[in-house]
Ligand code: FES
């Protein structure tokens with residue numbers, strides 16, 4: 195039998211996805227973006243609000259982020275000066291009294307927290323079905339200022355999320371033991387998953403019963419927190435954004451409690467980033483099988499695939 199070599203193309207999922215770091219968008223700044231297989235213009239109004247619009251002007255099609263300028267709360271097209279407000283409606287056309295009713299661009303629902311700006315993407319334009327949770331760590335005084343890391347990969351985003359539910363690859367790709375079996379809890383109408391693994395850890399300051407808590411919010415956002423060593427914590431917040439069907443952008447926010455920053459903080463952060471770099475050649479050269487042959491250690495992968503289906507409008511996701 196000839197096994198199939200066909201790559202099953204995954205559609206782009208629905209959900210909240212990061213489109214920029216907050217620090218990369220100052221008031222009055224306009225940024226050209228590509229996400230969700232769309233060309234987009236992101237700007238921050240003088241009042242400080244992040245606004246995301248489809249890129250191309252309804253007039254003669256200029257890219258609003260290439261030479262476009264912020265005027266107050268609006269964005270002015272570089273070509274003939276039409277101005278668009280945060281709802282995407284054209285509110286001024288130079289030298290014209292009337293504004294054609296079709297003079298508008300799509301405006302994306304945006305929210306900003308955890309040092310990132312997110313957009314709600316839905317293939318059928320349905321409104322947001324959940325909120326991005328606030329990760330309550332960056333403002334706390336006993337944690338280091340977060341380290342922000344960007345990683346671009348030529349991989350459909352679901353493959354990145356699936357990695358967390360693949361215990362056996364840790365041994366072969368990362369050279370570390372598989373995390374112990376996790377208990378899963380679902381929340382947010384089934385859209386959030388919390389996986390808790392307990393393990394005994396030997397450290398220079400003693401042996402502790404620790405918990406590794408991995409939470410996933412929709413298909414694009416997750417946290418990994420370790421607990422159980424008194425006064426010591428590490429936190430990783432990961433966002434994955436579909437750029438198109440085969441490219442994804444990861445944004446990582448890493449922080450540790452200050453008491454271990456000097457001894458252990460760098461190792462933790464570089465260890466996480468180097469770890470994912472070991473996955474990249476596998477991801478970038480694999481195909482996605484929609485019907486993989488699974489074995490008894492792949493229970494979590496099967497469960498993850500079923501869970502992902504709720505994030506797709508098109509048949510063929512998950
Ligand atoms: S193309 Fe935008 S104003 Fe003409």
Ligand SMILES: [Fe+2]
Nearest residue numbers: 357367470473
């Ligand atoms: Fe991995």
